Structures are given as C-alpha cells and as structure tokens.
Amino acid sequence: MMDILPILSTLKRHKTAAGLIVLQIALTCAIVCNALFLISERLHLIGAPTGMAERELLVIGMAGIVRAENADAQTRADLQALRGLPGVKSVALVNQIPFGTSSHGTGLRTKPDPNQRDIRVSSYNAGEGWLETLGLKLVEGRDFEPAEYVDASVVFSDGVEPKVPAVIINQHLAKRLAPDGSALGRLVYLYGPDAPQRVVGVLERLPSTYPRDRDESDLNAVMQPIRGSYRGGNYVLRVEPAQRDAVLKQATETLVKGSVGIKRVVRHQRSLEEMRDGYYRQDRFMVGLLLAVCLAMLVVTAFGIVGLASFWVQQRSRMIGTRRALGATRTQILRYFQTENLLLSSIGIGLGMLLAYAINAVLMTQYELPRLPLAYLPIGALVLWALGQLAVLAPARRASNLPPMMVMRGLA
Numbered sequence: 001m002m003d004i005l006p007i008l009s010t011l012k013r014h015k016t017a018a019g020l021i022v023l024q025i026a027l028t029c030a031i032v033c034n035a036l037f038l039i040s041e042r043l044h045l046i047g048a049p050t051g052m053a054e055r056e057l058l059v060i061g062m063a064g065i066v067r068a069e070n071a072d073a074q075t076r077a078d079l080q081a082l083r084g085l086p087g088v089k090s091v092a093l094v095n096q097i098p099f100g101t102s103s104h105g106t107g108l109r110t111k112p113d114p115n116q117r118d119i120r121v122s123s124y125n126a127g128e129g130w131l132e133t134l135g136l137k138l139v140e141g142r143d144f145e146p147a148e149y150v151d152a153s154v155v156f157s158d159g160v161e162p163k164v165p166a167v168i169i170n171q172h173l174a175k176r177l178a179p180d181g182s183a184l185g186r187l188v189y190l191y192g193p194d195a196p197q198r199v200v201g202v203l204e205r206l207p208s209t210y211p212r213d214r215d216e217s218d219l220n221a222v223m224q225p226i227r228g229s230y231r232g233g234n235y236v237l238r239v240e241p242a243q244r245d246a247v248l249k250q251a252t253e254t255l256v257k258g259s260v261g262i263k264r265v266v267r268h269q270r271s272l273e274e275m276r277d278g279y280y281r282q283d284r285f286m287v288g289l290l291l292a293v294c295l296a297m298l299v300v301t302a303f304g305i306v307g308l309a310s311f312w313v314q315q316r317s318r319m320i321g322t323r324r325a326l327g328a329t330r331t332q333i334l335r336y337f338q339t340e341n342l343l344l345s346s347i348g349i350g351l352g353m354l355l356a357y358a359i360n361a362v363l364m365t366q367y368e369l370p371r372l373p374l375a376y377l378p379i380g381a382l383v384l385w386a387l388g389q390l391a392v393l394a395p396a397r398r399a400s401n402l403p404p405m406m407v408m409r410g411l412a
Contacts, residue, residue, distance in 0.1 A: 007340045010316075017308055022348040024304050025384055028297045029352025033380035034359050035290045037372050042287050045212070046280045050098055051205025053135025054272045056089070058237040058248050059097050061267035062230040062255055071229035072153055074262065078230060079127075081254050087243040088251070092133040093233045095125040095226075096209045099272070099279035100234070103209040108222065110177065110186070112193035121173060122208035122218070123190070125152065125226035125233075133238045139171065141184050141201030144225040148200075152228045162191040164224050166198050170206035173220040174199075190222070197224070230264075244271050298383070302391040309337060309395035320399050330400035337396035338389060345388040349381045356380070 011018045062078075064071075075093060082091045096104055107118025131143045148166045155162045167188065174183040177199070187196040206221040235255070239247045252269050313320070320333060360372035 004339065004343070007336070007343060011340070011343075014312070017311075018344060021304055021308050022344055022351065024301050025345055025348025025388070026351035026355055028301045029349050029380045029384050030355035030359055031297055032294050032383060033352070033356040033376045034363070034372060035294045036379060037360075037376050038369075039287050039290050041370075042283045042290075046283050046287075048207075048211065049205065050207045050211070051136050051203065052098070052272065053238060054276065055241045056135065056238045056244075057133075057272040058239060058244060058251065058270070059100070059272060059275065060235045060237070060248075060251060060255065060269045061233075062235070062264050063267045064231055065263035065265060070262075071231050072151060072227075074259070075227075075229040075233075078235065078255055078258060081258050082235060082237060082251055085247060085250055085254065087239050087247045089238040089240070090129050090133040091235060091237050092130040093127050093228055093230070093235055094130060094134075095228050095233050097234050097236065097272070097275070098207045098209050098211060099275040100209050101268075105208075106190055106222075108173075108220070109189040112189055112196070114193060119173070119176060119220060121169075121220040121222045124206070124221065124223045125228055126223060127225075127227035130223070130236075133236050135238065136206060137204040138168075138201050139204045140174070140182060141168070141199070143201065144168070149225045149227055152226050152232070155226055161195055163195045164190065164197050164226060166200045166225060168201035168203060168223040169199055170203045170221045173222065174202045176220065188222075190224070298387055301384070302387055305341065305388055305391035306395060309341065309392045310398075313337070313395045313399040316399075317402065320402055324402070333400040334396045337392055337399060341388045341392040342385070345385055349384055352380065352384070353377050 079091055079093065082088060096102055104123050105120060106123045108121045109116045109118055128146070128149060131138070144166060150164060154160075155164060167190070169177070169183065177183040177186055177188070183199050183202060186199045188199060189196050203221075203223070206223060208218045208221055210218065212218045235251075237247065237251055248269055248271070252266055256264070256266065323333065356372060356377065360369070363369045364371060
C-alpha cells in the first residue's frame with residue numbers, strides 16, 4: 001500500500017503510455033470474454049448428446065433412376081435382406097436422420113381449431129423396429145403397437161386426409177404441452193381437425209435433423225408410425241461398432257444386387273458418426289479460429305506489457321538506484337513494478353468488462369446470440385491479471401537486480 005501513492009504519481013507523468021496499455025488490456029479482456037463464451041457455446045453444441053446409439057448406426061440412402069411401381073414391396077424385401085446380414089442387430093427405415101442433408105418439419109396444434117398458432121416441430125416417420133435401431137430411450141409411455149403403423153403410400157394418398165393414430169414426442173415438447181404434468185394421452189393435431197393423434201410415449205431425447213438449440217423446431221420433435229419407402233427414406237442399421245465398415249460394404253452390395261427389375265443407385269452410405277463429424281466441421285473450425293484470436297490477443301498484450309515495463313525500468317534506473325541506496329530491498333523493487341502492473345491491469349479489466357457487454361449487445365442484436373453470462377468476466381479478469389504479472393516479472397526482476405552504486409553512477 002505504501003507504493004501506491006508513488007506509483008500513481010509516476011503514472012501521471014506517463015499518461016499516454018499508461019493509457020495505451022490500459023486500452024490494450026481492456027480490448028483484450030472484452031474480446032477474450034466474448035470469445036470464451038462463444039467457444040463454450042460451440043463446444044456445448046458439438047458435444048450435445050442425441051440419445052441415439054451413434055457409434056453403432058449406419059445410414060444408407062437409395063434412389064430410383066426411374067419411378068418404380070413396387071416401392072413398398074421392394075422396401076420390405078430390402079429390410080428383410082438387411083436384417084439377415086451377419087453383424088446386423090436391427091434395421092429400420094426412417095424418413096430423415098439427424099445431421100442429414102434434408103429436414104422435414106411441420107406445425108402441431110393442441111386443439112382442432114385451424115386458427116390456433118402452430119408449435120413448430122421436427123417430424124420423423126419410421127417403420128417397425130425404429131426404437132431399438134436408433135437406441136432411443138422412452139421415459140414415459142410405450143412404443144407404437146403393430147396395429148398403429150400405417151403405410152405412407154396410404155396415409156398421403158391424393159384427396160385423403162392423413163390419419164395417423166398415435167405419436168411419440170420428445171421431452172422438450174412434452175413439457176411444452178404439459179408444463180405441470182404428463183403429456184401422455186393428450187391429443188395433438190398434425191393434420192386435419194377430424195384426425196388427431198394421441199401421445200403414447202415420451203422419449204428422453206429426439207433431436208431435430210439440424211440440431212442448433214436456437215429455434216423452436218430444433219427443440220421439439222415428433223415420431224409418427226408411418227412406413228415409408230426407400231424412395232423417401234434412409235435405411236438405418238444398428239451393428240457392432242467393430243464391424244461397421246464390413247457391414248456397410250455388404251449392406252450396400254445387398255441393396256444394389258437386390259434391385260431386381262428396377263434401376264437404383266446408392267445416394268449415400270455413411271456411419272452416423274461420420275455424418276455428425278461433417279455436420280459440426282465448421283463449428284470446430286470456428287472454435288479453433290476463436291482460440292487463435294484469443295491467443296494472439298494475449299500474446300500481443302503480454303509483449304506490450306513487457307515492452308512498457310522494460311522502457312520504464314530503463315527510465316527509472318536512477319530512482320531505483322536511489323531507493324536501493326536508501327535501503328530498499330530487491331523484493332520491494334520487484335513488488336513496486338508488480339503493483340504498478342496490477343493497478344494498470346485492474347483499470348483495463350474494469351473498462352474491458354464494460355466493453356465486453358457492449359460487444360455482446362451488438363452480437364445479440366445482429367446474430368441473435370444469448371447474453372454473456374457474468375461468470376465469464378471473472379475468468380477473463382483472472383487470465384489478464386495472471387498474464388500481466390507474468391509479463392512484468394522479467395523486467396521487474398532485472399530492475400531489482402541492478403547494483404545501486406552502478407545505477408547512481410549511470411553505468412547500468
């Protein structure tokens with residue numbers, strides 16, 4: 001505390017240099033706090049669980065070169081053939097898959113009133129075996145019963161109102177439908193007012209095809225018991241992780257060879273892990289870029305502190321020699337420069353916190369990002385305090401080691 005008044009007096013004589021280093025620390029604090037927040041958001045998104053048996057899932061998409069008249073029969077034959085392959089635990093056909101290239105959403109109403117505002121949901125259709133194949137977990141209710149499955153070719157016939165008897169929803173949608181109770185047994189309306197669907201189960205997780213945790217349709221999901229065909233769906237195979245490559249090759253060959261009388265091609269054949277990896281590639285790049293920006297800002301700030309401290313040590317060599325001649329110890333000289341840096345860092349961090357919220361406000365307005373949590377401010381402050389003390393340590397030690405007589409003679 002005894003050093004603070006002399007330090008403040010000295011800093012008044014070097015306002016420009018002190019101001020520049022304070023501004024540099026403030027800018028670094030603001031950028032680092034926001035960058036750490038964005039990195040945390042991206043990592044949370046990349047690591048978000050889907051609830052699916054991702055390591056065991058293979059996805060194969062087929063497409064017909066010409067329109068086939070027997071798509072449903074061909075699909076049943078495909079499923080039977082795939083289930084007979086060695087290493088395959090189960091197979092199902094779903095209309096879409098998370099991290100895929102297509103997404104289907106729809107509006108859900110809780111009343112038959114067509115004027116009621118829809119709840120946006122991601123809509124899945126799947127045939128028998130989907131629950132076991134995808135590895136999803138029911139937390140309430142039951143799986144679809146055999147009698148509840150309907151063929152897509154029948155449900156979506158021209159001029160016929162779709163009739164699907166039941167749906168299974170994810171927990172997020174269940175809480176939206178019944179905030180204080182259970183959504184089981186409730187009627188929802190995905191199609192016309194005369195054909196509601198009853199909620200028969202609630203899944204622990206069921207992500208959308210493009211999970212981003214931003215939009216309502218990215219959080220709410222519905223599974224319908226609708227059997228599609230290979231023309232509008234994906235074969236999903238659950239296999240042993242060690243046999244994925246072998247089974248994928250064999251399954252693809254089986255589907256191609258099984259296309260008797262029709263012309264089909266394989267649209268895609270990948271593991272779900274590969275799909276997830278590709279889906280988040282840009283997010284990982286962004287994390288790396290933000291880390292590089294943080295590191296660059298911290299390095300530039302550290303060099304700035306070292307340069308300024310070295311300059312001040314050189315300028316104050318006579319003052320240091322005088323203090324040493326009057327009995328000041330090396331520790332007191334070292335503490336003087338560290339205290340000076342602590343004061344400058346604290347002022348810069350204070351300004352940086354205000355600037356961090358200003359930058360966050362712009363990001364919230366322009367890019368709909370969430371508000372910067374307060375917890376990131378002390379993290380940024382600790383990083384910059386530690387950086388300042390480490391950066392000033394070498395010049396301060398050099399100053400404390402100056403021989404007092406040499407300094408007084410102007411030889412140091």
